[in-house]
Amino acid sequence: MKKLLLGNAAVARGAYEAGVNVVSSYPGTPSTEITEEIVKFEEIYAEWAPNEKVAAEVAIGASIGGARAMSCMKHVGLNVMADPVFTVSYTGVNGGLVLCVADDPGMHSSQNEQDSRHYAKASKIMMLEPSDSADCRDMTKMAFDLSEKFDTPVFIRLSTRVSHSQSLVELHDRENVELKPYEKNIQKYVMMPAMAIKRHVVVEDRIKSQIAFAEETELNRVENNGSRIGVISAGITYMYSKEALGDKVDYLKLGMVYPLPEKKIADFVKSHDKVFVVEELDPVIEEHVKALGVNVIGKDAFTLLGEYTPAMIKKAVLGEDAPESMALSETIPVRPPVMCAGCPHRGTFYVLKKLGLVVSGDIGCYTLGATLPLQSVDTTICMGASVSAAHGMAKARGAEFNKKLVSVIGDSTFMHSGITGLVDIVYNKGNNTVIILDNSITGMTGHQNNPTTGYTIRGEETKQVNLITLCKAVGIERVVVADPFDVKNFEKVVKTEVECEEPSVIIAQRPCALLKSVKYEGVCEISDKCRNCKMCMKLGCPAITIRDDKVVIDPTQCNGCGLCVNVCPFGAIEKKER
Amino acid sequence: MTKNIMIVGVGGQGTLLASRILGNTVINEGYDVKVSEVHGMSQRGGSVVTYVKYGDKVYSPIVDKGEADIILAFELLEAYRALPYLKKGGKIIVNNQKIDPMPVISGLAKYPENIAEKLPDATVVDALSLAKEAGNIKAVNVVLIGVMAKSTDIPYENWVETIKTTVPPKFLDVNLKAFELGYNA
Numbered sequence: 202m203k204k205l206l207l208g209n210a211a212v213a214r215g216a217y218e219a220g221v222n223v224v225s226s227y228p229g230t231p232s233t234e235i236t237e238e239i240v241k242f243e244e245i246y247a248e249w250a251p252n253e254k255v256a257a258e259v260a261i262g263a264s265i266g267g268a269r270a271m272s273c274m275k276h277v278g279l280n281v282m283a284d285p286v287f288t289v290s291y292t293g294v295n296g297g298l299v300l301c302v303a304d305d306p307g308m309h310s311s312q313n314e315q316d317s318r319h320y321a322k323a324s325k326i327m328m329l330e331p332s333d334s335a336d337c338r339d340m341t342k343m344a345f346d347l348s349e350k351f352d353t354p355v356f357i358r359l360s361t362r363v364s365h366s367q368s369l370v371e372l373h374d375r376e377n378v379e380l381k382p383y384e385k386n387i388q389k390y391v392m393m394p395a396m397a398i399k400r401h402v403v404v405e406d407r408i409k410s411q412i413a414f415a416e417e418t419e420l421n422r423v424e425n426n427g428s429r430i431g432v433i434s435a436g437i438t439y440m441y442s443k444e445a446l447g448d449k450v451d452y453l454k455l456g457m458v459y460p461l462p463e464k465k466i467a468d469f470v471k472s473h474d475k476v477f478v479v480e481e482l483d484p485v486i487e488e489h490v491k492a493l494g495v496n497v498i499g500k501d502a503f504t505l506l507g508e509y510t511p512a513m514i515k516k517a518v519l520g521e522d523a524p525e526s527m528a529l530s531e532t533i534p535v536r537p538p539v540m541c542a543g544c545p546h547r548g549t550f551y552v553l554k555k556l557g558l559v560v561s562g563d564i565g566c567y568t569l570g571a572t573l574p575l576q577s578v579d580t581t582i583c584m585g586a587s588v589s590a591a592h593g594m595a596k597a598r599g600a601e602f603n604k605k606l607v608s609v610i611g612d613s614t615f616m617h618s619g620i621t622g623l624v625d626i627v628y629n630k631g632n633n634t635v636i637i638l639d640n641s642i643t644g645m646t647g648h649q650n651n652p653t654t655g656y657t658i659r660g661e662e663t664k665q666v667n668l669i670t671l672c673k674a675v676g677i678e679r680v681v682v683a684d685p686f687d688v689k690n691f692e693k694v695v696k697t698e699v700e701c702e703e704p705s706v707i708i709a710q711r712p713c714a715l716l717k718s719v720k721y722e723g724v725c726e727i728s729d730k731c732r733n734c735k736m737c738m739k740l741g742c743p744a745i746t747i748r749d750d751k752v753v754i755d756p757t758q759c760n761g762c763g764l765c766v767n768v769c770p771f772g773a774i775e776k777k778e779r
Numbered sequence: 780m781t782k783n784i785m786i787v788g789v790g791g792q793g794t795l796l797a798s799r800i801l802g803n804t805v806i807n808e809g810y811d812v813k814v815s816e817v818h819g820m821s822q823r824g825g826s827v828v829t830y831v832k833y834g835d836k837v838y839s840p841i842v843d844k845g846e847a848d849i850i851l852a853f854e855l856l857e858a859y860r861a862l863p864y865l866k867k868g869g870k871i872i873v874n875n876q877k878i879d880p881m882p883v884i885s886g887l888a889k890y891p892e893n894i895a896e897k898l899p900d901a902t903v904v905d906a907l908s909l910a911k912e913a914g915n916i917k918a919v920n921v922v923l924i925g926v927m928a929k930s931t932d933i934p935y936e937n938w939v940e941t942i943k944t945t946v947p948p949k950f951l952d953v954n955l956k957a958f959e960l961g962y963n964a
Contacts, residue, residue, distance in 0.1 A: 310819025511843055
């Protein structure tokens, strides 16, 4: 049976069919739906871990315990899990272990554009790269077999366009894979110097046998159209090339991007007059090919930046222009993402902006606090950095600066890696104010449960991490809970906490406006008491705008949260029945 | 020959569901299909673009400039933004709703005037009113799918069948009504 599946859903399907038993992940666009789809299969144990390192370790443990296991993450999540990954490369596996990493060329929803293929080479772990959903299903299923055959973890490398495109997939039944026996094996699984030295030898031998495999596997296949021009590509750029160039060129499709074949590539290049390597981001394949001593055209013809398109490839390889297209006769306004109408973070940033504070920011919807008109956030680096970087800033600039400085971090991000920064503040006598934006869910990636929500990935009730108790336990004496929509009180709380002479945590508590459980009655409306002072416009609410020089609220956009009612100095905004 | 459809709108307007209804309908007609979606940050009130491509064999899931046979736009400014993607002789279906982007709200830019007149050969629909009539303003997406369905040769019942399997049962009646209103608009 064929079905239209998202690339991510097809990865989940492949894992299901391969008999995967344990999946542990942390959400991250564009990888999130893999684990969300896994949950739909009741036979599989699945969980959201607090971060990617924990997720990988859970999967590693499951593999050593004899099960087929998987962990899925976005590219920057691989940085977080890198520590165990480099060493599980040495130990190898018991049950098949697959790590899915989704890159985001073009940065649709990310803070950088790193190329995860470097990790495969650096950690000496085999990496497969699918081009569409059918590949996703096939390669994921195959990855579990390869993992066990070569005694190695296997990466599946995805990209936004593969993860988030739907195409047809042939569905098969689930394989019944027995749990492998657990055997104590200190030489293999205890990585201290004496054992690791021996395991490194195994790793290098393994790569050699994988290169031999790369030469013969159908994962790396030549498509001959009798052309003198050749194209080497992998992943989505293979599909773009096929679309752009059709049968005008020959192809070497690399389904396995680490380790790469040598003879197959050299033979392909030598049998053509001109060969292009078409790969988004870094010249990973190109450099490998050039190191073989054969000449190809890569980044001389293509950019290192962002996503490619078939039109770009057509131009670079065949010199053909794109079809004529209409040009706009005027410059039109951009439409960047914004915090939703009713977003609880809006109240927080309104107050922080009003107080003129330096805001050490973090990763989540609330990164949008850096955009117009609030522009409150000063820095965003990575998950958890809001807390630790603010500590560094305060140590660098001193007590007076610290009174103008706060960190903002979401509940899920705080559990991911904010708590360790808070421990650092307490331990090293810092005096920071950390605001945990507790919206009762992991927001940006589309509402995943986390340790602070009290529910598991399957929506079952579980112990809930109590943020107040947690912060107190690490030594924060001042923990205040405040509603960011009660702007007067919230402002008072923030002022008090930044002024005081000890570290403190403010828990800004209000649920995400998109949660089904959040229902605000009515709709906000501007009455004739309005003096057009535009105070409400400072909120940057997408529902409040200007029409004919007057402030109006668009009822189709307003969700009735009432934050504007709270900031209007003239009581001119009222809640009306919808 | 591949047919390229581009669905554009503002994050939160339900373009994703529209592209899924479209994708699943053309599959049942026996075509090869690719649907490219947008998730994550860009979904938060920003410009969103999804592509649906179908034909005997589809390789790339994305549509380049000058290649869209149909642009189905959920908002006027987004239709205008997508114009360079329209193929010569292609068709635009646009909801006449205006949603101000933040640069306009902040007073840094002006919402372009008379957009509908600048779109060649566009079908302009008041999808919001029709969605209201169907019983839920969120059904704008299915109203617009209805308008588009009319211009294809896929039978009415086939669309209804996909809607039945794609939308949650709770909202089925509203969506079927919305589709009907769009189809007959």
